[in-house]
Amino acid sequence: MNNTVAWEYPWLQNVLESLKRSHQGSALAHAYILGGTRGLGKKQIALEIAAFLTCVKPSTEGPCGACKSCQLNATANHPDVLYLAPKEPGKALTVDQIRRLSDYVHVSSHAGGARVAVLAEADKMNSSASNALLKTLEEPHESTYLFLVTDSPGLLSPTIRSRCQRLTLPTPSLEVSLAWMRTGKGNEFDEQHAISCLKASGGSPLLAMEMLLDESLPNRQALEREFIACLTGKSTPESLLAALSKSEPVTAIEQILSTTALCAKLMLLSTTEANDTSSDSGGLAPSPIWSQFIDRVNMSDAEENARRRALLGNRLVRLYDEIEKARRQLYSPSNPNSKLLLESLCWLTSRALK
Numbered sequence: 577m578n579n580t581v582a583w584e585y586p587w588l589q590n591v592l593e594s595l596k597r598s599h600q601g602s603a604l605a606h607a608y609i610l611g612g613t614r615g616l617g618k619k620q621i622a623l624e625i626a627a628f629l630t631c632v633k634p635s636t637e638g639p640c641g642a643c644k645s646c647q648l649n650a651t652a653n654h655p656d657v658l659y660l661a662p663k664e665p666g667k668a669l670t671v672d673q674i675r676r677l678s679d680y681v682h683v684s685s686h687a688g689g690a691r692v693a694v695l696a697e698a699d700k701m702n703s704s705a706s707n708a709l710l711k712t713l714e715e716p717h718e719s720t721y722l723f724l725v726t727d728s729p730g731l732l733s734p735t736i737r738s739r740c741q742r743l744t745l746p747t748p749s750l751e752v753s754l755a756w757m758r759t760g761k762g763n764e765f766d767e768q769h770a771i772s773c774l775k776a777s778g779g780s781p782l783l784a785m786e787m788l789l790d791e792s793l794p795n796r797q798a799l800e801r802e803f804i805a806c807l808t809g810k811s812t813p814e815s816l817l818a819a820l821s822k823s824e825p826v827t828a829i830e831q832i833l834s835t836t837a838l839c840a841k842l843m844l845l846s847t848t849e850a851n852d853t854s855s856d857s858g859g860l861a862p863s864p865i866w867s868q869f870i871d872r873v874n875m876s877d878a879e880e881n882a883r884r885r886a887l888l889g890n891r892l893v894r895l896y897d898e899i900e901k902a903r904r905q906l907y908s909p910s911n912p913n914s915k916l917l918l919e920s921l922c923w924l925t926s927r928a929l930k
């Protein structure tokens with residue numbers, strides 16, 4: 577039995593299996609980018625693989641959970657596993673942290689086996705950190721593996737991306753997510769409420785679970801409604817700013833970023849695909865955001881539909897880029913004024929589809 581959890585996430589099994597097979601066939605890449613929506617277990621899978629690679633007696637199920645290495649991993653103390661993340665929420669990964677990683681890969685293994693480094697929120701590297709990482713990636717060391725974990729692989733520099741193998745975690749179906757949510761300790765919940773949390777989380781079971789436990793769903797839904805109202809001209813930028821100001825700036829920006837991404841994605845799909853999103857989001861119809869949005873942008877004229885979808889979709893992509901830029905500024909060391917950033921985003925949102 578192992579102490580780690582990703583083996584219990586049914587939607588990750590295929591990815592874990594494929595990584596294990598690569599390892600058994602000596603075909604594991606030196607560096608991976610683990611991508612996919614927030615709340616799918618990317619960090620957990622990276623730590624699982626680290627535990628598997630350093631375990632003395634791994635089984636087909638995963639790490640043994642009993643050997644010295646597994647015990648050290650269970651307390652996050654394994655000398656051959658390095659885990660790096662921004663020091664505080666909303667902060668960047670610094671060049672000093674990446675230098676620590678570079679030094680680490682040059683030291684030989686304590687236990688004589690693999691060495692693994694996990695870089696969480698890898699897209700939050702500032703440019704000097706990113707350049708430092710590139711040097712490390714250019715000189716791979718035998719039996720040393722690097723996992724870059726990120727919700728937004730597109731924000732990593734193209735040269736970093738070109739030196740890593742990409743793995744995107746799949747979003748599970750509604751049934752799989754609900755079944756998993758029911759298996760947790762003392763997880764008794766109203767099924768409709770759980771479904772609402774899954775919809776609001778874009779189908780990510782871990783994020784949905786977090787929303788169920790911290791009861792943040794009403795706040796998130798209120799912010800989404802306000803954002804869509806501002807986007808479609810039914811409300812003012814001031815009103816959106818008031819809604820955004822109820823959360824931490826980073827949380828607020830990340831939430832409107834994911835709402836914009838969802839709207840843009842659905843807008844740019846063909847009409848048939850948008851009406852039947854089952855193939856893309858595991859049977860999760862993206863209401864209520866999508867239906868509110870589609871009602872308000874008046875898509876009734878069939879002939880104009882395709883042209884209008886493309887136009888609005890592209891405008892949403894541009895808005896996404898602006899929100900993303902603001903998010904990056906928040907993470908930059910220059911310490912920007914978050915109120916001014918949010919104000920400017922509200923104004924951009926109100927103008928985005930005009």
Ligand SMILES: [Zn+2]
Pocket residue numbers: 631632633634639640641642643644645646
């Ligand atoms: Zn073990």
